[in-house]
Structure formats: C-alpha cells, structure tokens
Amino acid sequence: MYIGEIIKNYRTKNQLSQRAFAARASxxxxxxxxxxxxxxxxxxxxxxxxxxxxxxxxxAMFINIADLLNMLDETQEFIVNNDTKIDNFGNSxxxxxxxxxxxxxxxxxxxxxxxxxxxxxxxxxxxVEDYFALxxxxxxxxxxxxxxxxxxxxxxxxxxxxxxxxxxxxxxxVTIKKGRKNKDWYLFTTT
Numbered sequence: 001m002y003i004g005e006i007i008k009n010y011r012t013k014n015q016l017s018q019r020a021f022a023a024r025a026s027x028x029x030x031x032x033x034x035x036x037x038x039x040x041x042x043x044x045x046x047x048x049x050x051x052x053x054x055x056x057x058x059x060a061m062f063i064n065i066a067d068l069l070n071m072l073d074e075t076q077e078f079i080v081n082n083d084t085k086i087d088n089f090g091n092s093x094x095x096x097x098x099x100x101x102x103x104x105x106x107x108x109x110x111x112x113x114x115x116x117x118x119x120x121x122x123x124x125x126x127x128v129e130d131y132f133a134l135x136x137x138x139x140x141x142x143x144x145x146x147x148x149x150x151x152x153x154x155x156x157x158x159x160x161x162x163x164x165x166x167x168x169x170x171x172x173x174v175t176i177k178k179g180r181k182n183k184d185w186y187l188f189t190t191t
Contacts, residue, residue, distance in 0.1 A: 001071055001072065001073055002038045002046045002047075002072070002073050002076050003035055003046075003047070003049050003054075003057070003072060003076060004035040004036040004037060004038040004046075004047065005036075005038065006057075006061075006068070006071055006072075007021065007032060007035055007036055007057065007061075008036045010061050018032045018033055018036070021060060024060040025056045025057055025059070025060035026056050026060075027053065027056060027057075034047060035047055035049070045075075045077070046073070046075065046076055046077065047077075048076070048077030048079055049076075049077075049079070050079045051079070054068060054069065093119035093120060093121055093122060094119065094120060094122050094125065094128050095117040095118070095119055095120075095128075096117060096118055096119075096120050096125070096128060096131050096132060096133050096152060097114060097116075097117050097132055097133065098114070098115045098116045098117060098118055098132075098133040098134065098135060098150060099114055099115075099132045099133065099134060100114070100115060100134060100135070101134060101135045101136070101137045102134040102135070102136060102137065102151070102166055102174055102175065102176045103136075103137045103138050103174070103175055103176070104136055104137065104138035104139060104140045104141040104142075104145055104175070104176055104177075104190075115135065117133075118133050118150055118152075120133075120152055124152075125152070125154075130154055130155050130156075131152055131153065131154055131155070132152075132153055132155065133150050133151065133152050133153065134150070134151055134153060134166065134176070135148060135149070135150055135151075136148065136149040136150075136151060136176060140190050141164075141176060141177070141178075141190055144164070145164070145176065151164075151166075151176065153166050159179045159181070161179070161180050161181060162178065162179075162180070163178070163179050164176065164177070164178055164179070165177065165178075165179040165188070167179065167186075167188055169188075175188060177189055177190060178190065
C-alpha cells in the first residue's frame with residue numbers, strides 16, 4: 001500500500017476527518033489530503049515521505065514506525081533525513097555527548113573528558129543543549145546504578161528531595177547520589 005492509502009484506511013476505520021488526523025500527526029490537513037491522492041500529477045509517481053513524516057504518521061496511528069514502513073508498497077519512495085536517527089523501536093533519537101565518568105562514591109576529581117555520544121529518544125529531552133551524559137564508576141548506588149551505566153544528566157542548579165543528582169563537592173570532586181535537602185543543609189546518600 002502507499003502511504004496515502006494507509007492514512008485513508010486508518011482515518012475511515014477510526015472515523016477521523018483529514019483535519020483531525022492532521023492535528024494528531026502535527027501535519028497540515030492539505031498535506032494529508034495530498035498524500036491521500038497518492039500520485040503526484042506532475043511525475044505520475046506516488047508522493048514520497050521523509051523519516052520525520054513517517055515518524056509523525058506512525059505516532060498518530062499508534063503503531064511502530066517499523067510496522068508502518070513494512071506496510072508500504074516497495075515502489076513508495078521514502079527519504080531518510082540525514083539529521084534524524086531512529087532506534088530499534090522506531091523512536092526518533094538525538095545524540096547527547098558523554099562527557100566523562102562520575103563516581104558512585106567520593107574522592108573523584110571533576111574533569112570533562114568527551115568519550116562519545118549516546119542516542120536518547122527526543123521525547124525524553126527538551127533542548128539538547130541542557131543535557132549531557134556520564135559513565136558511572138563504582139557500585140555504591142547499586143542496584144539503581146552499576147559500574148559502566150550511562151546516566152543522562154539535565155544541567156540545573158537545584159533538585160527535588162529524592163532525585164538522583166550529580167553534585168560537585170569541595171569545588172573539584174564529583175559524585176552521583178540520591179539528594180536530600182532543607183534550608184540549612186544538603187545530604188547525598190546511596191539510598
């Protein structure tokens with residue numbers, strides 16, 4: 001099937017107008033209408049879709065993007081966006097830098113040491129500039145965090161009681177612990 005047929009079948013089965021489906025897919029109603037026409041009158045070929053569009057359509061139809069792509073006719077053109085990455089579950093992901101190691105204990109000097117990137121589902125993070133990742137060293141936070149786990153950190157200056165936090169202590173030591181606080185003190189513990 002072509003993407004337009006899949007959309008139209010889904011809309012009909014679920015009694016959705018093009019406008020309602022377009023809103024669900026974060027696409028314009030005119031674009032949905034165009035896709036449902038299937039063929040581009042100028043080329044005579046089916047309209048092509050991009051990775052981003054396929055992802056939005058799969059979310060709107062509550063199906064895995066891989067399942068949607070498997071439904072497509074082999075002549076349906078599909079354009080892979082260079083900046084879009086998709087994980088094994090069909091989720092759009094973004095790369096976050098892994099900036100070094102954080103000890104699940106104490107006495108570990110802070111140092112930024114870029115060691116790679118990790119893909120994180122875009123729906124889990126807002127502005128990618130607000131996030132970085134660290135590799136865990138040690139097991140004092142076990143079983144929550146163990147040696148070599150990768151943790152995604154949101155840059156912020158405050159936390160809620162019970163949050164797992166990366167804290168800089170004594171100006172140059174970094175640790176990852178469960179944080180508690182009140183107006184007079186901060187406490188970082190393993191439990």
